Amino acid sequence: MNDRDTDIVVVGAGNAALCAALAAREKGAHVIMLESAPEAESGGNTRFTAGAMRVVYNGVDDLSQLMPDLSQAEKDRTDFGSYSAGDFYDDMARVTQYRTSLELSDLVVSRSFPTLLWMREKGVRFAPIYGRQAFKVDGRFKFWGGLTVEAWGGGPGLVSALTQACRLAGIEILYDCRAERLLRTGDSVTGVVVRAMGRVVTIAAKAVVLASGGFEANPEWRTRYLGPGWDLAKVRGTRFNQGDGLRMALDIGAAACGNWSGCHAVGWERNAPDYGDLAVGDNFQKHSYPFGIMINARGRRFVDEGADFRNYTYAKYGRVILEQPEQFAWQIFDSKVTHLLRDEYRIKQVTKVTADTIEELVRKLGDVDQEQALREIRAYNDAVDTATPFNPNVKDGRAARELDVPKSNWANRLDTPPYEAYAVTCGITFTFGGLSIDSHARVLDVGGKPILGLFAAGELVGGIFYFNYPGGTGLTSGAVFGRIAGASAGSLIAGVDIETAA
Secondary structure: OOOEEOOEEEEOOOHHHHHHHHHHHHOOOOEEEEOOOOHHHOOHHHHHOOOEEOOOEOOHHHHHHHOOOOOHHHHHOEEOOOEOHHHHHHHHHHHOOOOOOHHHHHHHHHOHHHHHHHHHHOOOOEEEOHHHHEEEEOOEEEEOOOOOEEEOOHHHHHHHHHHHHHHHOOOEEEOOEEEEEEEEEOOEEEEEEEEEOOEEEEEEOOEEEEOOOOOOOOHHHHHHHOOOOHHHOEEOOOOOOOOHHHHHHHHOOEOEEOOOOOEEEEEEEOOOOOOOOOOOHHHHEOOOHHHOEEEOOOOOOOOOOOOOOHHHOHHHHHHHHHOOHHHOEEEEEOOOOHHHOOHHHHOOOOOEEEEOOHHHHHHHOOOOOHHHHHHHHHHHHHHEOOOOOOOOOOOOOOOEOOOOOOEOOOOOOOOOOOEEEEEEEEEEEEEOOEEOEOOOOEEEEOOOOEEEEEEEOHHHEOOOOEOEOOOOHHHHHHHHHHHHHHHHHHHHHHOOOOOOOO
């Protein structure tokens, strides 16, 4: 590979990067994308997701625009409800403890629906998340938690559709090509130094969009920023998200922003590999814990499993599991709820035990204080409010109170065999700290001024998520800011004032 030149370089090849490249191409720019992974592992963390995308919609008519192949039979048997902009704002504020940037969150919320429509025009298909976000009650499916839409084929399907759209648009994607350094002439970013095919080469450009993910795959950075023990976490996604885009931008004076000690981390198969496995994808996750209990190595419950719908708690409970002795827990269920467990519990690659009595089950829980676990389960069973009906579609108030760690909703006694337990640890998805950007996705320097020619989108944008996030918002945020970044970069190349460009 020799030195090159182009209008715009996009660093990354996941959801945010692909959207940025397409938006820039719409402005007439020539675009080259750089993907550090080989083609077989390309797509960043997007490739490892289930493809859920949180979006504002006023009812089934809006959803039909995103999913025109939604059948009348599906409409008749499903209560899709609605998810207003106000609902989305409230969820963003609540789960981030009111720290999220109002400006950036406003863009995620207000542009969620038009961005998904735009993606649909590019060839992305969407479908209702029946298997993970809806339960059938009285013969009708009802969606809960504000999350209704997923990309057809999950993360792999999303990457495939957007990649195909880029190829049709004449966008060049260079695989096995790692960006190492930004070039800067005066006040402007003018290209990227890359390592490809054993050579260090320069790609000159009039603008660069960074969309290369966070630092979740870098154990040294995890320990530096997230804290001791984070080097022991499993990585849910790609091994290539080493923080390169962040490092390159910070090296030229970009401002750091957001929750650098925070991340999206979930309950993950205890014996999963250290990095994501594309053959298994997202199925190492274990997210049906609201319908059971979790026990740590000391035989104790340690978190309110029913504090909220799982898509408002799962992204922060991985951290809690990592903080437990030996960094693991067991999720325990009885036969009253096993039919509600998500499909990920039925894969072959699970650490699972079953038994016909609680005593036998506890004896099979490896690395657990068995006597304390039995006492804990019995105390929990005695505390369950059996007078309140169980309803998985709402926060039903069926609680287990008067415990050191109460359970607020969906509490059921563990009293109906057979019993099942699954061993989980922490799986980190993406980091929350990132670069400071403005509403045009321009990267800001430490003085708060835009760095000319540098834009950012996706996981390496800071200020949006703190402590936690509403499920499905990551892909939506990546797509929204990817589109904004690409359009802004394209406007810059075309000589259009970014401040006034649509």
